[in-house]
Amino acid sequence: MESNSIPDDSYDVSSDKHVAHDDALLATIGLVRPSRNRGSLIVTEGGYQPGRRVADAAYQNVQTKRVEWEALPLVEEGLDDVIAGVADEDRLDVPCTLADIVLAHDGGLSIPTFEECEALGFEIEGFKAFLKRAFITKHETLPVRTYDEDLREYVMLEQDTTYRDAAFPDAATFLLSLPLGERVSCMEQVLRRADKDQPFVLRTRVNANGRRTVYAAVSEVYAQHDADALALSMRDALGGRGLRGEVRYNASTTDILLDASFHASADTVGSNFAAGDAIQVGFRGRSNDAGHGSIRFDPFGRWNACLNCLIISDATGEGFRIIHKGDMAGLAADIEAGIESAWKVFEVFGARWGVLREKPVSSVKLHGQLYADVFDALAGLHEDKVIRIPGVSLKAMQRAATSDTAANSGSLAGIVDAITQAAWKELCEDIARDKAERLAGALVPVLARYAE
Numbered sequence: 001m002e003s004n005s006i007p008d009d010s011y012d013v014s015s016d017k018h019v020a021h022d023d024a025l026l027a028t029i030g031l032v033r034p035s036r037n038r039g040s041l042i043v044t045e046g047g048y049q050p051g052r053r054v055a056d057a058a059y060q061n062v063q064t065k066r067v068e069w070e071a072l073p074l075v076e077e078g079l080d081d082v083i084a085g086v087a088d089e090d091r092l093d094v095p096c097t098l099a100d101i102v103l104a105h106d107g108g109l110s111i112p113t114f115e116e117c118e119a120l121g122f123e124i125e126g127f128k129a130f131l132k133r134a135f136i137t138k139h140e141t142l143p144v145r146t147y148d149e150d151l152r153e154y155v156m157l158e159q160d161t162t163y164r165d166a167a168f169p170d171a172a173t174f175l176l177s178l179p180l181g182e183r184v185s186c187m188e189q190v191l192r193r194a195d196k197d198q199p200f201v202l203r204t205r206v207n208a209n210g211r212r213t214v215y216a217a218v219s220e221v222y223a224q225h226d227a228d229a230l231a232l233s234m235r236d237a238l239g240g241r242g243l244r245g246e247v248r249y250n251a252s253t254t255d256i257l258l259d260a261s262f263h264a265s266a267d268t269v270g271s272n273f274a275a276g277d278a279i280q281v282g283f284r285g286r287s288n289d290a291g292h293g294s295i296r297f298d299p300f301g302r303w304n305a306c307l308n309c310l311i312i313s314d315a316t317g318e319g320f321r322i323i324h325k326g327d328m329a330g331l332a333a334d335i336e337a338g339i340e341s342a343w344k345v346f347e348v349f350g351a352r353w354g355v356l357r358e359k360p361v362s363s364v365k366l367h368g369q370l371y372a373d374v375f376d377a378l379a380g381l382h383e384d385k386v387i388r389i390p391g392v393s394l395k396a397m398q399r400a401a402t403s404d405t406a407a408n409s410g411s412l413a414g415i416v417d418a419i420t421q422a423a424w425k426e427l428c429e430d431i432a433r434d435k436a437e438r439l440a441g442a443l444v445p446v447l448a449r450y451a452e
Contacts, residue, residue: 019050019276026278029342030317031301033276045313046306050276058309062279063266065309069244069280075260076239078247079231082256085249086228089205092116092212093224098134099196103188107180109214111202116212120204125253125290126214127172133200133217134167136193167194203290215254216290218324225328226289227256233332234258234285234297237339242350243282254289261300262350277304281349283339284316294323297335299342317342351413360410374401374414381415389419389436396422 023033035042035050043049094117102110104119111117122130143156167190168175175183203216227249243260250256261282269277280302287295298319305311319338322331361377362370367384371377375398381387382394389397400421401414423436 017051018270018272019274022278023050023276025345025348026281026301029299029345031281031299031315032317033278033301033303034305034313034315044275044303044305044311046275046311048275048306050274052275052307054273054275054304054309055307058273058304058307059266059269061309062264062269062273062304065279066263066265069261069263072244072246074239075243075245075247075258076235078245079235079239079258082231082247082249083228083235085251086226086231089251091203091205091226094202094204095199095220096202097197097199098191098194101191103184103191105181105184107184117202117204119211120202121207121211121213123207123213123215123252124176126203126216127176129217129290130202130214131168131172131175132166133198133219134191134194135164135198136167136190137162137164137195164195167191218291221325222291223324223326223328224289225287225295225324225331227254227287230256230285230287230295230331233335236332237336238283241343241347245282253292255293256285256287256289258283258285259300260284262346262353264349264353268353273304275304275306278302278349279304279309279312281346283319283342291324294321295331296321297338299346361412361414362410364412373410374418377415378418387415387419389423391427391432392419392422392436393426396426400425 026033033050034045036045036047037043038047041049094111094114096111096114100111100113102112104110106121108119108121110119139160139162141158142161144159144161145154146157146159147153148155168187175186178186199220201218201220201222202214203218204212204214207213231247238260243262245258245260247259248255248257259282261280264277264279269279278301282300283297284300285295285297287293296319299317301315301317303313303315305313319342320334322328322334361374362372364370366377367381367386369380371380378387378394378397378401382397387397397418400418403421419436423432427436
C-alpha cells in the first residue's frame with residue numbers, strides 16, 4: 001500500500017473533472033477503476049464515458065446500497081465475535097512424527113506422549129490433511145536417460161533410484177467410504193511402511209461435544225498466527241473509524257474473510273453524480289489457519305459504471321501478503337502501517353460520505369478542548385490558530401454557523417460548511433475563494449480522525 005504524493009483533496013463538485021480527481025487520488029494507493037476501450041475512448045465497464053451525468057434512478061439505487069451498508073455491523077463488532085469464537089475452540093498444536101501416533105479403533109488417533117492427546121478425533125479436513133503428511137520412501141530400478149560419451153548419444157540405462165512418495169495418494173474419499181474397521185485396518189497396514197521420522201504438526205481444537213479433534217496437519221516450519229490474533233490486530237487498526245462490513249469465519253475450513261468499508265449515499269454523491277464515480281472504498285482481508293493460504297490485506301474500491309448505478313465495477317489494490325513461515329511478530333505493525341497508508345485517502349471519502357455529519361461537535365475533543373457547538377468550536381480553533389483563512393473573518397464564519405444552513409448542523413461537518421459559506425460571502429475573487437475551499441478541504445481528514 002505504498003503511495004507517493006497525494007493529489008489535493010479538495011473536491012470540485014461543480015465540474016465533471018471530479019471523476020478524474022478521485023481516480024488520481026485512489027491511484028496513489030494502487031486502486032485503479034476498471035475500464036475498457038471503445039474505439040479511441042476509454043469508457044467505464046458499463047460503456048459510458050467517465051463524468052457523464054447519471055439518470056435520476058441512480059440516486060435511488062445508490063441510496064438503496066447505502067441503506068444495505070448501514071445495516072451491516074461496525075467492523076470491530078464482527079472481529080470481536082471472531083476473537084471470542086476462536087478462543088472457545090481451545091486450540092492446541094502438537095508437534096509429532098508418525099512414530100508417535102497410534103490409530104484408535106473409533107477412527108481417531110492417540111499420542112501417548114501427550115497427555116491432552118490420548119483420544120483425538122478427526123475432522124474431515126483434518127483427516128485429509130493428515131493423510132497428505134504420510135510419506136513412503138521407495139527404492140526402484142528405473143530407466144534413466146544418460147549421455148554415453150563413447151557412443152556420443154543418449155541411451156536409456158537402468159539405475160537404482162530412491163524417492164519419497166505419498167503414502168495415501170488421493171485416498172481420502174476411498175478411505176472415508178469404507179466401514180470404520182476396514183478403514184483403520186487399511187491405514188495401519190500402509191502406515192507400517194511409511195517413514196516414521198518425518199516431522200509435522202497436528203492442529204487440534206475442542207469441538208462442540210467437548211472432544212479434542214484434529215482440524216489440520218501442517219509442516220514443521222508452519223508459523224502460527226491464527227484468526228483470533230489476526231482479528232485482534234485488525235480490530236486495533238480498524239476499530240473506531242466508522243467502517244462497516246462483514247467478518248466471516250468458517251469454522252470448518254478456518255477461513256477468515258473481512259470486508260470493511262465506507263459507502264456513499266444519495267445526498268452525498270453531489271449533483272454531478274456520474275458514471276465512473278467511486279461509491280465505496282475500504283479494506284479486504286483473508287487468511288486460513290489450516291495451511292491453505294497466506295495472510296492478505298488489501299484496499300478495494302467500487303465504482304458506478306453506468307447511468308443507473310446498476311453496473312458496479314470492483315477492484316482490489318495490492319496491499320500485503322505474508323505466508324505462514326518465519327517470524328510473525330511484526331504482523332500487527334505491518335497491518336497498521338498498511339491501513340494508515342491507505343487511510344489518508346479513504347478518510348477523505350468517509351468524510352465526504354457522511355462520517356463527519358454523524359458526529360456532534362460536542363462529543364469529541366478538538367485540539368484538546370470540548371466545545372458546545374460549531375460557534376464555540378470556531379472561536380477556539382481560530383484562537384489556537386488551527387483555523388486561519390486569509391480574508392475570512394471569525395465573525396463571518398460564526399454568522400454562518402448560526403444561519404439556517406448545513407453549517408448550523410452541530411456536527412463536525414458544520415465547521416467545514418461554515419468556513420466555505422463565509423468564504424463565498426466575504427471573498428470576491430474566484431482564486432481567493434478556491435484557496436479558502438482548499439484550506440477548508442484540508443480540515444476534512446483532520447476532523448475525520450477526531451470523528452473516531
